[in-house]
Amino acid sequence: MVTADGVPHLPNWKVAGILSVMESDPWLQDPGDPRSELAVADEARQRLADGLRLPTGMHSVLAAAVAIQVTAAAYGIAAQTTAGLAVALAGVAVLMAVAALLLYRFRWINGVRVDGLSSQIVLGTGGTSTLIYLGGFGAATWAAFESRWWLVAAAAVAAGIGYAFGTLRWWHAYRHDPASHAGGVSPRVLATLALLACLGFVALLIAG
Amino acid sequence: MAKLDPLIHVPARLQVLTTLSAVSEAEFATLRDALEVSDSVLSKHISTLADAGYVRSRKGVRAGRRTTWIGLTSTGRKALREHVAVLRRLIDMVD
Numbered sequence: 001m002v003t004a005d006g007v008p009h010l011p012n013w014k015v016a017g018i019l020s021v022m023e024s025d026p027w028l029q030d031p032g033d034p035r036s037e038l039a040v041a042d043e044a045r046q047r048l049a050d051g052l053r054l055p056t057g058m059h060s061v062l063a064a065a066v067a068i069q070v071t072a073a074a075y076g077i078a079a080q081t082t083a084g085l086a087v088a089l090a091g092v093a094v095l096m097a098v099a100a101l102l103l104y105r106f107r108w109i110n111g112v113r114v115d116g117l118s119s120q121i122v123l124g125t126g127g128t129s130t131l132i133y134l135g136g137f138g139a140a141t142w143a144a145f146e147s148r149w150w151l152v153a154a155a156a157v158a159a160g161i162g163y164a165f166g167t168l169r170w171w172h173a174y175r176h177d178p179a180s181h182a183g184g185v186s187p188r189v190l191a192t193l194a195l196l197a198c199l200g201f202v203a204l205l206i207a208g
Numbered sequence: 209m210a211k212l213d214p215l216i217h218v219p220a221r222l223q224v225l226t227t228l229s230a231v232s233e234a235e236f237a238t239l240r241d242a243l244e245v246s247d248s249v250l251s252k253h254i255s256t257l258a259d260a261g262y263v264r265s266r267k268g269v270r271a272g273r274r275t276t277w278i279g280l281t282s283t284g285r286k287a288l289r290e291h292v293a294v295l296r297r298l299i300d301m302v303d
Contacts, residue, residue, distance in 0.1 A: 015246055034295040034296075034298045034299050034300050035217050037222055037295065038222075038292065038295055038299075040223060041219075041222045041223045041225075041226035041227070042226065042245050044223045044226060044227045044242055045226045045227045045230045046287065047242050048227050048230050048231070048234070048238070048239075048242035049230050051241075051242065086273065103260075105281070107270075108270065110238065110270065111234065111235035111237060111238030111270065111275075112231040112232075112233065112234045112235065113231065113232045113233040113234075113277075113279075114231050114232055115232040116232075178229075178230035178231075179226075179229040179230055182229065182230055182231055182232060183232070184232075186232070
């Protein structure tokens with residue numbers, strides 16, 4: 001269709017169709033009501049967070065890895081020998097390997113990386129998990145010095161469960177408010193910390 | 209007083225940045241599915257936001273496939289926070 005001034009125009013039925021699509025598709029809309037803009041954006045964010053899944057058995061595996069690490073560390077500290085330090089280092093290596101595997105699985109399953117989760121799994125940055133972990137670690141170390149190995153095992157299991165419970169609590173908080181809990185220590189910083197921890201243990205082994 | 213950011217004022221870009229605020233990094237396909245848009249539309253908006261320094265993208269691999277990973281930059285996070293604050297003030301004024 002061409003108007004009197006020679007400029008081509010779409011017929012009305014086509015224009016109506018296009019406008020209808022623009023009105024119903026937020027991706028083509030101009031800015032409008034701030035309330036609905038925010039609501040639609042929040043819905044998209046929540047849709048992403050709701051779709052995320054943890055690797056199967058993550059909490060059990062994490063609890064077991066922490067229990068192994070605490071047991072190994074308690075034994076190593078109490079033994080005060082080069083072999084004991086090697087055992088403690090092996091415990092840290094097990095925990096780091098399990099953490100790396102879990103984080104890799106999470107990223108592979110969901111197609112996202114969440115540094116808040118990395119901090120929880122590798123560093124146990126939640127207040128509850130840190131307290132329970134430190135309590136269990138202290139009790140296990142004391143029990144190892146006293147050669148009460150059943151108490152070492154019990155304290156290590158408690159530390160593992162507490163650590164995993166902290167991660168579970170964080171996960172629920174994240175699902176409720178993803179933006180506030182997504183942040184954490186980046187993988188680069190975590191790798192640097194892990195490397196420093198390993199170097200520290202190696203230095204202790206050499207010094208011992 | 210902070211003003212509305214013209215770049216984020218487009219609803220689609222507000223959705224992209226808000227969704228990215230839930231993660232540290234998201235694969236392009238994951239973001240596309242969450243936003244329920246086509247590759248080309250999302251790609252166009254990501255490109256605009258990347259030019260402004262609001263998002264960063266990098267190539268990676270997932271399940272043996274080459275993929276693009278996208279994340280908010282600190283500039284983008286700050287811009288989003290300020291834009292949302294202004295929108296909320298506008299809503300309060302209307303209420």
